[in-house]
Amino acid sequence: MSGSSLDSELQLVADRIVAQAKKGEQIEAYVSRGQETEVRVYEGNVEHFVSAQSQGINVRVISNGRTGTSYAGTLDESALAEVLAEARENAELGSVDEWAGLAEPDGVAVVEQELWNEKLESYPTARKIELTKELERLTLGIDPRVRIDSADYSDASIESAFATTKGIRVSGRENGCYTSVSTLADDNGETQTGWGFAVGKYPDEFDLNKAARDGVERATRLLGAVKPATKRTTVVLDPFVTASFLSIIGSTLNGEAVSKGRSIFANRLGEAVASPVFTLIDDPTDSRAYSATDIDGEGLAARRNVLMQDGVLQMFIHSSYSARRAQTVSTGNAIRGSGTPGVGCLALQVGLGTKSQQELIADIDDGVLIQSVQGIHSGVNAISGDFSTGASGLMIRNGATAEPVREFTIASTLQRMLLDIVAVGADIDWLPMSSVGVSLVINDITMSGV
Amino acid sequence: MTMTDLSHEIDASVLARALIAGRATGADFAEIYIEDKRSTSAGLDDGKVEQVTSGRDRGAGIRVIAGDTTGFAHTADLSESGLLAAASAAAAAASQGGGGVNTVAFGPMTRQSVNSVRIVPSSVAKSRKVELLMQANDAARSIDGAIVQVSAGYADSMKRILVANSDGVFATDEQVRTIFRISAVANGDSGMQTGYESLGHTMGFEMFDDNDVAELAIRAARQAIVKLRARPAPSGAVPVVIKCGSGGVLFHEACGHGLEADLVAKGASVYKDRRGELVASPLVTLVDDGTMTAEWGAIGIDDEGHVSKRNVLIENGVLTEYMWDYIRARNENRPQTGNGRRQSYSHLPMVRMTNTFVLNGTQDPEDIIKNTPSGVYVAKLGGGSVDTASGDFVFGMTEAYLIENGEITEPLREGNLIGNGPQVLQDIDLLGNDFAMGGPGTCGKDGQGVPVGDGQPTLRVKSLTIGGTAA
Numbered sequence: 001m002s003g004s005s006l007d008s009e010l011q012l013v014a015d016r017i018v019a020q021a022k023k024g025e026q027i028e029a030y031v032s033r034g035q036e037t038e039v040r041v042y043e044g045n046v047e048h049f050v051s052a053q054s055q056g057i058n059v060r061v062i063s064n065g066r067t068g069t070s071y072a073g074t075l076d077e078s079a080l081a082e083v084l085a086e087a088r089e090n091a092e093l094g095s096v097d098e099w100a101g102l103a104e105p106d107g108v109a110v111v112e113q114e115l116w117n118e119k120l121e122s123y124p125t126a127r128k129i130e131l132t133k134e135l136e137r138l139t140l141g142i143d144p145r146v147r148i149d150s151a152d153y154s155d156a157s158i159e160s161a162f163a164t165t166k167g168i169r170v171s172g173r174e175n176g177c178y179t180s181v182s183t184l185a186d187d188n189g190e191t192q193t194g195w196g197f198a199v200g201k202y203p204d205e206f207d208l209n210k211a212a213r214d215g216v217e218r219a220t221r222l223l224g225a226v227k228p229a230t231k232r233t234t235v236v237l238d239p240f241v242t243a244s245f246l247s248i249i250g251s252t253l254n255g256e257a258v259s260k261g262r263s264i265f266a267n268r269l270g271e272a273v274a275s276p277v278f279t280l281i282d283d284p285t286d287s288r289a290y291s292a293t294d295i296d297g298e299g300l301a302a303r304r305n306v307l308m309q310d311g312v313l314q315m316f317i318h319s320s321y322s323a324r325r326a327q328t329v330s331t332g333n334a335i336r337g338s339g340t341p342g343v344g345c346l347a348l349q350v351g352l353g354t355k356s357q358q359e360l361i362a363d364i365d366d367g368v369l370i371q372s373v374q375g376i377h378s379g380v381n382a383i384s385g386d387f388s389t390g391a392s393g394l395m396i397r398n399g400a401t402a403e404p405v406r407e408f409t410i411a412s413t414l415q416r417m418l419l420d421i422v423a424v425g426a427d428i429d430w431l432p433m434s435s436v437g438v439s440l441v442i443n444d445i446t447m448s449g450v
Numbered sequence: 451m452t453m454t455d456l457s458h459e460i461d462a463s464v465l466a467r468a469l470i471a472g473r474a475t476g477a478d479f480a481e482i483y484i485e486d487k488r489s490t491s492a493g494l495d496d497g498k499v500e501q502v503t504s505g506r507d508r509g510a511g512i513r514v515i516a517g518d519t520t521g522f523a524h525t526a527d528l529s530e531s532g533l534l535a536a537a538s539a540a541a542a543a544a545s546q547g548g549g550g551v552n553t554v555a556f557g558p559m560t561r562q563s564v565n566s567v568r569i570v571p572s573s574v575a576k577s578r579k580v581e582l583l584m585q586a587n588d589a590a591r592s593i594d595g596a597i598v599q600v601s602a603g604y605a606d607s608m609k610r611i612l613v614a615n616s617d618g619v620f621a622t623d624e625q626v627r628t629i630f631r632i633s634a635v636a637n638g639d640s641g642m643q644t645g646y647e648s649l650g651h652t653m654g655f656e657m658f659d660d661n662d663v664a665e666l667a668i669r670a671a672r673q674a675i676v677k678l679r680a681r682p683a684p685s686g687a688v689p690v691v692i693k694c695g696s697g698g699v700l701f702h703e704a705c706g707h708g709l710e711a712d713l714v715a716k717g718a719s720v721y722k723d724r725r726g727e728l729v730a731s732p733l734v735t736l737v738d739d740g741t742m743t744a745e746w747g748a749i750g751i752d753d754e755g756h757v758s759k760r761n762v763l764i765e766n767g768v769l770t771e772y773m774w775d776y777i778r779a780r781n782e783n784r785p786q787t788g789n790g791r792r793q794s795y796s797h798l799p800m801v802r803m804t805n806t807f808v809l810n811g812t813q814d815p816e817d818i819i820k821n822t823p824s825g826v827y828v829a830k831l832g833g834g835s836v837d838t839a840s841g842d843f844v845f846g847m848t849e850a851y852l853i854e855n856g857e858i859t860e861p862l863r864e865g866n867l868i869g870n871g872p873q874v875l876q877d878i879d880l881l882g883n884d885f886a887m888g889g890p891g892t893c894g895k896d897g898q899g900v901p902v903g904d905g906q907p908t909l910r911v912k913s914l915t916i917g918g919t920a921a
Contacts, residue, residue: 048520049543073507074526090502149675193840260496339503378833378846379866388917390844390867409917445920448685
């Protein structure tokens with residue numbers, strides 16, 4: 001959302017809901033309308049083309065300390081009335097929560113950002129299809145062992161408006177696009193998979209060649225991979241894998257989880273919880289981040305928060321609700337869902353090191369480069385800290401990558417991994433995710449194979 | 451109480467006109483999928499019912515196929531003009547020019563209702579649903595002071611769908627699902643541990659007649675408490691015994707996805723061209739069955755309007771059949787299998803599983819454990835995922851124990867197990883006679899989630915790699 005308060009049609013809808021508040025009742029309305037295009041190309045043909053419109057409204061009502069929410073995937077007049085009535089009815093059923101409430105305007109200035117690109121909006125459909133076909137062609141032209149599973153293009157635009165009885169009123173629009181290729185490489189009856197993607201403010205910024213090269217390299221370099229021996233070792237997480245790891249770490253710093261006794265880092269403020277080489281920052285105001293935004297899910301300004309500085313835990317992130325519970329102020333980290341906003345990092349990045357991935361590998365006698373992990377949702381428990389995922393990658397011997405390996409797991413605990421970080425790379429990659437990618441070297445990981 | 455099927459609200463002649471508009475540019479096939487879904491959910495955390503939420507999703511997805519190209523558009527506007535606009539958009543998207551004969555004649559309507567719901571959730575006071583949350587919370591906290599946090603969730607949905615296509619398919623279904631989840635956190639000297647249980651069925655509020663949420667809550671709490679004394683799981687390859695009703699996800703990942711015809715057609719499955727071959731231990735007969743009333747993955751019709759079926763995928767170890775949706779079946783000039791599913795009207799259908807399970811073997815489950823001198827016993831599995839092209843898959847263990855000298859001993863910390871599908875299927879060397887279905891699952895594929903069920907008897911895999919940290 002861009003932080004203006006245009007009197008758009010949607011803003012008027014949100015205002016109209018909020019204006020119906022009864023005495024003592026708090027109401028928040030979030031109204032949105034979106035469009036998306038999706039192109040999938042396979043073997044030179046369009047496999048599918050999706051053109052879609054969506055709209056919806058979410059209403060939150062807080063009355064006598066009780067919260068009720070409701071949503072509808074339409075902006076029909078009858079639905080609007082129904083949504084407010086349902087949210088009110090639901091609010092009668094919740095428990096009284098002394099901390100329940102909407103965000104109070106906090107005076108923090110919004111960092112204006114370019115979230116809307118006119119060139120994307122007017123980009124011709126035929127060229128979207130052509131560039132997707134081009135990505136497939138480029139990928140196929142690099143290595144005869146490579147086939148395509150699909151080449152995809154996707155863009156979306158969303159216009160939204162937000163209003164609350166606390167006087168927060170903001171509307172705006174944003175759009176974005178990316179393209180990706182999913183590859184298969186065959187050799188000797190064995191098949192391995194890879195992927196590559198490109199992001200940009202509009203399609204002409206895509207680096208299709210890089211996407212193609214990445215897709216080919218990831219799949220082909222795993223050909224002939226074997227199951228490695230079980231041992232403790234040093235791992236280099238590829239930037240894409242690091243991004244997933246950072247997201248998990250970010251979730252442990254959720255102030256609501258801290259208040260509710262679910263964070264491994266509760267009571268650790270000011271302590272060294274990570275290696276001194278590790279600095280973790282949530283900065284949605286950095287426009288290079290794919291998930292950069294100007295306001296959070298409660299309409300407060302999004303802001304730069306240093307979570308860990310040189311390994312020392314600096315702060316937890318908060319929405320207005322979790323902040324009230326913890327007797328502090330919101331850090332602008334409310335995130336929208338279908339009901340009450342939750343708490344989450346918006347755009348994580350890390351303090352960069354000085355070395356490329358190749359230079360980091362050159363310092364390692366014996367280790368493994370982790371190209372991808374599998375099963376983060378099933379093998380990582382952010383409450384106990386247990387970390388165990390499937391993995392594939394390349395062995396590292398005497399400072400260089402060696403044979404490919406697959407069908408093994410890497411395991412440790414989140415607490416140990418943070419302390420065991422020995423280096424952060426300089427190879428920053430702005431991925432289409434809410435965390436940045438960069439190579440990360442971690443010691444003392446159990447690699448479980450044969 | 452009954453629900454009216456959607457055909458009473460949408461005029462068949464409007465559907466026919468929309469389908470004709472969909473084929474106006476010469477497409478071979480047009481389909482309209484209409485959905486009207488109402489849902490209620492309530493969540494408790496930290497002793498409080500934090501929110502009660504209602505949702506309404508209503509709209510149509512229109513798919514037009516011209517040659518190898520699918521055009522798709524969706525709209526929340528179910529008026530005739532809304533449907534015609536979406537149909538034209540889909541037609542334009544699929545457009546390859548041309549034109550031709552374009553009429554639509556519907557066959558007799560198939561009117562399914564996947565389950566005979568006794569208590570429609572909307573007829574139950576929301577306060578009664580909220581009460582269940584409190585009961586579960588109290589029960590979980592009552593068993594041990596070490597339980598420091600509990601969260602619980604209740605959700606129900608009533609989804610009515612209508613599918614009509616230019617081949618004359620005209621079908622409706624009403625799908626009612628109810629789910630209850632509980633998670634508990636225990637705190638001890640070694641840090642925090644979690645326990646989780648869920649109960650979900652394709653049925654109404656009568657689910658709670660035969661299932662006690664307090665019991666479910668106590669199981670979740672006990673799981674967390676037991677794990678307080680868990681030791682790190684081993685690392686390396688070990689024999690693994692999986693308890694009945696907890697490990698269907700193993701088959702879902704090890705071979706289920708690999709038997710989906712869309713992945714097979716693209717050569718992205720290790721099971722391509724293997725029909726008629728022995729792909730698993732002869733002990734294994736694997737079935738996908740959308741007709742299992744009340745199970746989480748049950749459907750009356752699939753999301754392409756075809757009546758759900760029971761399909762035997764692997765019989766005594768031999769691969770007999772893949773799962774098919776409309777497009778892949780049409781390309782191969784063969785019947786579909788009732789496996790075309792989608793998350794909602796705003797998604798394209800593709801090949802998906804329903805309830806996937808392995809039939810009973812003959813062994814006494816106790817004997818399976820006794821005959822395993824050392825290994826790991828998994829009492830509850832978490833989720834999983836698979837790379838269908840290489841066959842490598844993982845699944846998590848959320849409750850597991852060591853097996854020492856044929857007996858279940860120490861609890862283990864959580865972790866993933868990893869294996870290669872075809873190898874693991876061959877390595878199933880003992881199969882129990884205690885078949886049970888597992889809990890409700892959501893299967894994710896290409897960004898879409900659909901409800902699925904799974905099940906199996908107690909079984910042993912002679913070697914799986916376990917991702918712990920202990921030597």
